[in-house]
Amino acid sequence: MIALTGFRIAGYGRSHRAFQPLLLLLVVISLLYATAVPEGDELTSYADSAAILIPVFAWAARGLLDTEPDEQRMIALTAVGRAEIASGLLAALVCNAILALVAVVWPLVAGFAVVPPGGTLVTGVGLHGLAVLAGTVIGALTSRPIMPSPAISIVVLIGGYVAILMAGSSSVWAAFPAMSWMHAANHGELAARLPVIVVSAAIWVGVGLFGYAGLRRTRP
Amino acid sequence: MRVSDLHLRYRRKEPWVLADVNLDLAPGSVIEVVGPNGSGKSTLLRVIAGLLQPTRGTVTGRPAVVGYAPERFPSAQPFTVAGYLRHMAAVRRVDEAAIEEWTSRLRMDHLLGQWLPDLSKGSAHKVGLAQALFCRPDLLILDEPFAGLDGSTRAEVALTVEMVAARGGIVVASDHQGDLRSLLNVTRYEVRDSHVRPVATESAEPMLNLSVRLPLSRAGLLAAQLRAEGHEPLLSQDESVEVAE
Numbered sequence: 001m002i003a004l005t006g007f008r009i010a011g012y013g014r015s016h017r018a019f020q021p022l023l024l025l026l027v028v029i030s031l032l033y034a035t036a037v038p039e040g041d042e043l044t045s046y047a048d049s050a051a052i053l054i055p056v057f058a059w060a061a062r063g064l065l066d067t068e069p070d071e072q073r074m075i076a077l078t079a080v081g082r083a084e085i086a087s088g089l090l091a092a093l094v095c096n097a098i099l100a101l102v103a104v105v106w107p108l109v110a111g112f113a114v115v116p117p118g119g120t121l122v123t124g125v126g127l128h129g130l131a132v133l134a135g136t137v138i139g140a141l142t143s144r145p146i147m148p149s150p151a152i153s154i155v156v157l158i159g160g161y162v163a164i165l166m167a168g169s170s171s172v173w174a175a176f177p178a179m180s181w182m183h184a185a186n187h188g189e190l191a192a193r194l195p196v197i198v199v200s201a202a203i204w205v206g207v208g209l210f211g212y213a214g215l216r217r218t219r220p
Numbered sequence: 221m222r223v224s225d226l227h228l229r230y231r232r233k234e235p236w237v238l239a240d241v242n243l244d245l246a247p248g249s250v251i252e253v254v255g256p257n258g259s260g261k262s263t264l265l266r267v268i269a270g271l272l273q274p275t276r277g278t279v280t281g282r283p284a285v286v287g288y289a290p291e292r293f294p295s296a297q298p299f300t301v302a303g304y305l306r307h308m309a310a311v312r313r314v315d316e317a318a319i320e321e322w323t324s325r326l327r328m329d330h331l332l333g334q335w336l337p338d339l340s341k342g343s344a345h346k347v348g349l350a351q352a353l354f355c356r357p358d359l360l361i362l363d364e365p366f367a368g369l370d371g372s373t374r375a376e377v378a379l380t381v382e383m384v385a386a387r388g389g390i391v392v393a394s395d396h397q398g399d400l401r402s403l404l405n406v407t408r409y410e411v412r413d414s415h416v417r418p419v420a421t422e423s424a425e426p427m428l429n430l431s432v433r434l435p436l437s438r439a440g441l442l443a444a445q446l447r448a449e450g451h452e453p454l455l456s457q458d459e460s461v462e463v464a465e
Contacts, residue, residue: 003310010307014298069294074271075351078288078361079311081270220271 001083001090004076008091012064018095021060025099028052033111042107042116046124047185049103050131051178055161057135058142060099061092062157065143073145077220085216089209092136100128123190127181130201134164134176137208145219146212172196176204221245221268221283221359221390227276228267237263239414241277247388250381252400254419255411261394262291262363264411268392269361283390287357291364291394293348295336301347302332308351318354325376326350342368353380360384362393374399375444402447429454 012018029049037045065088068076076084104125108115116124138160140146147153168179172193177200184190184197226241237260245251245268253261266272267279269288297304305319323329328346331339336347345368352360360381366374378399381391385405393400400406408419434442443453 003307003313007307007311011298069296071290071292071294072297074266074269074290075288075294075308075348076311077271078269078286079308079355218273220266 001080001087004080004084004087005091005094008064008068008088009094012067012091012095015067017063017067018060021056021063022099022102024059025053025056025103028056029103029106029111033107036113037107037111039112039114042112043120043123043190044185045107045111046104046120047127047182047190049107050124050127051165051182053100053103053128054131054135054138054164054176054178055158057096057099057132058138058157058161059135060096061136061139062143062153063139064088064092064095065140065145070144074220085213089136089140089212092139093132096132096136097129100125100132104128123194126198130181130198130205131178133205134178134201134208137205137212140212141208141215146215172200173203177201221279221281223268223277223279225277226267226274226279228263228272228274236275236414238267238411238416241416243268243409243416245390245392247390248385249390250385250400250403250406251390251392252406252408253392253394253411253416254396254408255394259411260414261411264416265361265363265392265394269359283358285355285357286359286361287352287355288361289345289348289352289363289365291367293344295339295344295347297336300333300335301328301339304336304347305332305350305354309354312351312355314355318356319350322350322354325380327370327373327376340368342370345369346373349377357384358389360389360391360393362391362395364394364396366395366397366399371445372441375447378402378447379444 032045032049032052073084076087080087104121138157142153142157142160144153147156164175165179167175168177169183172180177197180193180200181190181197184193222245223241223243226238227236228238229236241264243251253264255261263272267274268282269286270279270282271288299307302319305323306316309316309319323332326346326349328343328350331343331346334343336344339347349362349365352362362377362381365377365381369377374397381393381400382403384391409416410419432442439455443455446453
């Protein structure tokens with residue numbers, strides 16, 4: 001499975017598709033950090049950045065999974081069986097982790113007025129990790145085996161993200177809790193609400209992965 | 221390996237693509253699948269390969285190592301032939317020496333440095349065959365394996381099919397060109413109107429032995445060409461001629 005993951009990352013890296021989400025991410029974070037973030041507001045910025053970047057991560061995951069031609073996916077399936085599904089997700093996670101690393105490091109270089117304390121950094125990395133998981137799952141659910149039409153796929157990707165934000169504004173359990181962690185960070189309640197947010201995020205990511213694996217059974 | 225009561229359709233309420241399919245695929249068998257375009261041959265191959273799940277019915281006893289060569293090799297990938305085959309060998313956990321063996325046998329050594337998107341149809345097809353063969357499959361699925369290949373490579377592929385079957389593997393291939401008919405013990409099935417039925421072997425037309433005298437050095441190529449055209453060459457040598465060891 002690791003060899004197949006490496007093959008997919010190599011294919012994605014050599015294609016031009018890899019640059020599209022990277023450029024979008026650079027645009028988004030340069031806008032986010034266009035003005036210096038004052039001391040004490042770093043966690044709020046990280047929370048916003050993580051939530052805003054979910055569709056970028058989803059686009060990157062979808063692009064990676066769709067880079068491989070359908071027949072190549074068939075060849076991979078005969079080679080490693082159902083591990084092909086896990087290898088695709090793992091490759092998307094690795095690429096999104098690199099994008100998230102850029103998003104976390106960028107404000108430390110050009111964005112924060114002062115370097116935040118370690119706890120804030122860890123929480124920021126954690127929130128971006130949750131965003132990477134959510135984006136990867138959304139990208140997988142809108143990838144070509146599940147949604148062969150590119151037009152429908154991109155509408156569902158963006159629409160799904162908007163729906164997550166709208167549904168998530170009412171309750172932490174109603175959708176993936178990106179809205180909840182932004183709200184909590186803006187009101188200084190993130191530390192207290194983080195356990196609930198992590199549990200909700202894990203449940204929604206699990207549901208998404210379960211759905212993707214189930215759909216792929218009949219959509220090789 | 222057994223296919224039992226297989227039914228398959230792509231969407232609910234759509235007509236069956238395959239229905240009431242029952243096949244026994246014994247070790248060492250070569251199955252040729254024929255039928256008109258769009259009749260479901262590739263779908264049947266994909267079900268047997270484990271790529272598609274039956275809507276109803278079961279496929280049991282599938283061997284662990286499956287080699288699959290699609291009808292159209294996906295050449296739109298940013299790798300050279302050598303790079304692609306190295307990656308596939310790693311995925312299959314196959315020694316890279318197997319790449320050399322198969323690129324040589326399929327006469328594609330000169331393609332190794334070329335980029336996949338630059339390959340001709342026949343050359344790309346060879347890459348697809350190489351990745352399916354170098355894993356020593358116990359189940360080999362070939363979708364139109366002879367399309368676009370030159371005569372000598374077609375003969376090599378036919379020989380390879382024989383070898384896989386001879387060591388107990390199962391070969392299932394769709395073949396419009398009819399190259400598999402030169403092999404002995406090929407079971408032919410026709411896919412038509414969503415059903416799969418065995419096809420009777422050739423009619424009992426009288427057979428004739430035709431002798432050809434030619435230099436020994438040219439015998440191998442001619443025998444291969446004759447096999448590729450569906451004939452059964454019977455090789456014999458003048459007793460007065462001594463062959464250098």
